[in-house]
Amino acid sequence: MDTVARYERVDALRGLAVVWMTAFHFCFDLNYHGFWRQNFLGDPVWTAQRTAIVSLFLFCAGLGQAIAVKHGQGWPRFWRRWAQVAVCAVLVTAGSYWMFPRTFIYFGVLHGVAAMLIVARLTAGAGGWLWPMGALAIALPPVGAALLEGSAWSAVFNGRSLNWLGLVTQKPATEDYVPMLPWIGVVWWGMAAGQWVMSRRPGWMMGSAAPGARNAASPLAWLGRHSLPWYMLHQPVLLGLVGLAASLR
Secondary structure: OOHHHHEHHHHHHHHHHHHHHHHHHHHHHHHHOOOOOOOOOOOHHHHHHHHHHHHHHHHHHHHHHHHHHHOOOOHHHHHHHHHHHHHHHHHHHHHHHHHOOOOOOOEOHHHHHHHHHHHHHHOHHHHHHHHHHHHHHHHHHHHHHHHHOOOHHHHHHHOOOOHHHOOOOOOOOOOOEOOHHHHHHHHHHHHHHHHHHHHHOHHHOOEOOOOOOHHHHHHHHHHHHOHHHHHHHHHHHHHHHHHHHHHOO
């Protein structure tokens, strides 16, 4: 049976993250063009949503790696998929530099995903250890920040050459920031969950997204299967449309 068809529920979960992300970015664009003033950097309503959206995407990335390893995906196929993510990350950097030269994206979602996919693939054999590894990764940033605060090392880890690790005492000025820590922990938990489900409750992920309501769930599954091109195209389209509306005011 085709892997995509068998794991349509995972696609639908990723598709839910896509819809949530698109709505979030639309609100961001309304704020950017002055239609609706919101504090996206400090208001918990928005910061919590951003955390939840990124977490859902990365958890699904972990699930996807568990599925790929289970079905014997070789390194050549892995690297082909990885290259697509990496190229898109470079394009995001270029586009954000054009729009926000002072706060361009140099380690955002796609950059983080590209790095974390490699780590996830290399650690797929850790099995049950993925759970405590994930917990440690999530706990390290606040502990590290507390230890580094006020020391000469804080400037080193806050610099662009190392802040992608996530052991920072001050968040860098960038439009999107998804460092290795704590986020690799979410990927590890997704991979651990995927391995556990496939070995003990395979029916939870296999099959159509919503038995008896396939037509309603299929759009989410379709979005989940095409999340990368959607991610790359939706924001330029939304920004363009909202910008056009702003110019006509």
